[in-house]
Amino acid sequence: MLELAHLPVVDVHCHPFRNRGPVTAEQFTDLTAFGGGSREYMEAGGVVVTDDVHAELQRITRDTLYFRRMLRDLAAFFGCEPDLATIVTHRNRAVTEDYTGYVRRLYADAGLTTLIADFGMPLPMLDVDTVQSELPVEVVPIFRIEPLIADLLKLNIGWSEFRQRYDDEIADALQHRGYKGVKSIIAYRTGLDISPLSRTPDQGYQALDAIRRGLGGGSMKKLRDHLLCRALELCMAHDVPMQIHTGMGDFEVNLVYCRPAYLMDLLRFPAYRGCRVLLVHTGYPYHGEAAYMANVLPRVYCDVSEGIPFAGHAARRIFSEVLEMAPISKVVYGSDGYTLPEINYTSAKLAKQALGQVLTDLVTDHMLSEAEAQEAAGLILAGNARALYQLA
Ligand SMILES: [Zn+2]
Structure with a gap:
């Protein structure tokens, strides 16, 4: 078995989090739940969560293989039983003593050096x-366009000002505020079936006008499609990658129009082929589509986050199937971790195990030499992401 424990890891897609201090076992379960299956997340979205429903959400999370695996990783880290209450006691003690010191030990154990958030x-x-x-x-911030679009829609401004502010805000984040890339979750809003012709000059103007007049008729989709195309252009102008959410996600995702294949027309269009695009989550469970696109489109990359760790033992299959078509230099590791540092930790541990197994199989099958497999591990876990984001 190829040994990857010593290798550094760049987590190419995750979310920022603060020190929340000690938590109860119930809060720990809530905060690490996948797909917005937590009370806090649902209530933030305006969903009423009764105590009965909350108890069910807790049980569902604790019954996932991902969660069981996380308990095992943390039990090994603390040298205790893989029991939720015991683990939470250990982590709370560590967090209370020295939060940053705890995360340092945790991430050193997994080799995590960088979070691209x-x-x-x-x-x-x-x-x-x-x-x-x-x-x-190291924390590398990424700028998401949807909160900006929501803010601009609240303002009583016409199209020319809307367009100018959109451009200016993205440019300012990239040039002056340390952001290293742009991200879109348009798959959560109006879907990935975006015509490359959405950038025609009139589309933004007409769509915003129709929204303002309450006309509907797909005007919100037209506006979002137009602005996504503009974001691709800005990424090219500023020489940063664009992340596009593909595949499964929180319960609000447009599960029909989230397939990477819907992006094919857009990403092969000559005007956008120059943009480096990271297909976040590699479109899981449609990861074969994303891997194919990374093969035929020279600037498209696959990020295995979310499938790893939340699809549990799929980690090995995801790496194996993505590497069927995606070139080694186009596959990057990510976790989609959020809220607590333990998610990023268990994800990196799981990814190293799964990638080690897959690369060992590839050596056995004469697809790679042992040296090539070792090099591929370094690239997938960190090197490709560092090159893509031009990190020192
Ligand atoms: Zn995410």
């Missing part, structure tokens, strides 16, 4: 410097 979730946005000050690893 989408600051568009949670909302209101966390302050980048404050998040960085609590974490013992």
Whole structure:
């Protein structure tokens, strides 16, 4: 078995979090639940969560393989039984003594050195410097366009000002506020079936006008499609990658129009082929589509986050199937971790195990030499992400 424990890890897609101090076992379960299956997340979205429903959400989370695996990783880390109450006691003690020191030990155990974090979730946005000050690893912020679009829609402004502010805000984040890339969750809103012709000059103007007059008729989709195309252009102008959410996600995702294949027309269009695009979550469970696109489109990359860790033992299959078509240099590791540092930790541990197994199989099958497999591990876990984001 290829040994990857010593390798550094860049988490290419996750979300920023603050020190929440000690938590109860119930809160720990809530905060690490997948897909917005927590009381806090649902209530923030205006969903009423009764105590009965909450008890059910708790049970569902604790019954996932991902959660069971996380308990095992943490039990090994603390040298205790893989029992939720015991683990929470240990982590609370560590967090109370020295939060940053605890995260340092945790992340050193997994080799985590860098978190590339989408600051568009949670909302209101966390302050980048404050998040960085609590974490013992490099934090690289990514700018999400949807909160900006929501803010601009609340203003009583016409299209020319809307367009100008949209451009200015993204440019300012990239040039002056340390953001290293742009992100869109349009798959949560109006779907990935975006015509490359959405950038025609009139589309934004007409769509905003129709929204203002309450006409509907797909005007919100037209506006979002137009602005996504503009974001691709801005990424090219500023030489940063664009992350696009593909595949499964929180319960609000448009599960029909989230398939990477819907992006094919847009990303092969000559005007956008120059943009480096990271297909976040590799479109899981449609990861074969994303891997194919990473093969035929020279600037498209696959990020295995969310499938790893939340699809549990799919981690091995995801790496194996993505590497069928995606070139080694186009596959990047990510976790989609949020809220607590333990998610990023267990994800990195799981990814190293799964990638080690897959690369060992590839050596056995004469697809790679042992040296090539070792090099591929370094690239997938960190090197590709560092090159993509031009990190020192
Ligand atoms: Zn995410």
